[in-house]
Amino acid sequence: MEKEKFYSIIGSSGLNNPETSSYLRTIINNYPYFNAARTLYLKSLKITQSNSFAEELDKNAVLLPDRRQLFFVLNPVMLVSQESSKPKQKRANKANDSHFDLIEGNQSSNASLIDISESTKVTDLPISGYDLLDISEQEGPANDSLESGAYLIEEEGNDSKALSNDDLISQFINSNPKIKPPQIVKDEQEDISLKSLEEPEDLITEPIAQIYVAQGLFQKAITIYEKLSLKYPEKSSYFAGQIQEIKKQSSI
Numbered sequence: 001m002e003k004e005k006f007y008s009i010i011g012s013s014g015l016n017n018p019e020t021s022s023y024l025r026t027i028i029n030n031y032p033y034f035n036a037a038r039t040l041y042l043k044s045l046k047i048t049q050s051n052s053f054a055e056e057l058d059k060n061a062v063l064l065p066d067r068r069q070l071f072f073v074l075n076p077v078m079l080v081s082q083e084s085s086k087p088k089q090k091r092a093n094k095a096n097d098s099h100f101d102l103i104e105g106n107q108s109s110n111a112s113l114i115d116i117s118e119s120t121k122v123t124d125l126p127i128s129g130y131d132l133l134d135i136s137e138q139e140g141p142a143n144d145s146l147e148s149g150a151y152l153i154e155e156e157g158n159d160s161k162a163l164s165n166d167d168l169i170s171q172f173i174n175s176n177p178k179i180k181p182p183q184i185v186k187d188e189q190e191d192i193s194l195k196s197l198e199e200p201e202d203l204i205t206e207p208i209a210q211i212y213v214a215q216g217l218f219q220k221a222i223t224i225y226e227k228l229s230l231k232y233p234e235k236s237s238y239f240a241g242q243i244q245e246i247k248k249q250s251s252i
Helices: 003-011 018-030 035-047 053-061 067-074 157-161 165-175 193-197 206-215 218-231 233-250
Strands: 088-095 098-105
Touching (some): 035 067, 206 233
16 A cells, blocks of 8 residues: 555545545555545545445444544534634524534635634644544534534433443452352251161061070160060060069179
């Protein structure tokens, strides 16, 4: 890409040439992310009053990151200089519920001078070829003649209240949230070893009781006879006699 040629287009009045429009169209076809060339392409179409301006504006405006900037590039405004002493003639103009005082001075070779009411008068810097995208976003007069790009300005509304990612992170850190660990409820564990001390049902028999007596485990033998007495009530007198014999033998 010929840089010098591109810069010369920015710094001169070459945008009013249809050949410039074709040249810029070729550039954005080759470099679709070159936003400065895309902006100048639309401006060239508007200056040359091309029939394809409206169609190209619809296609290219959505590809630019800042449509507000595009609006002011397509509709440049020279603000009143603090040092200007030219005679002014005021007239009222209402648009978008905002009041602007349009001052018409003596015709100069550059542009008309405008006084914005209830605001500080500042001088708008000319568009620089090397800093095209740093155009100051200042409010211009909402004149009915600026219909070609007025819709490009979006309502900011609630967007200005939205927090950035850094603000959200700072807010999160300042709030110092703490994650509480879940409370672990300890279930009472049953001591299964106690069950090992109980005699299984299939071991509650008279032969087992006799084995306990032979081993000297008299209390276990008595316990088995007591359970047998409850299990077999008809033999309770027999089991009671066995218990008495064990007690005599063991001196319990």
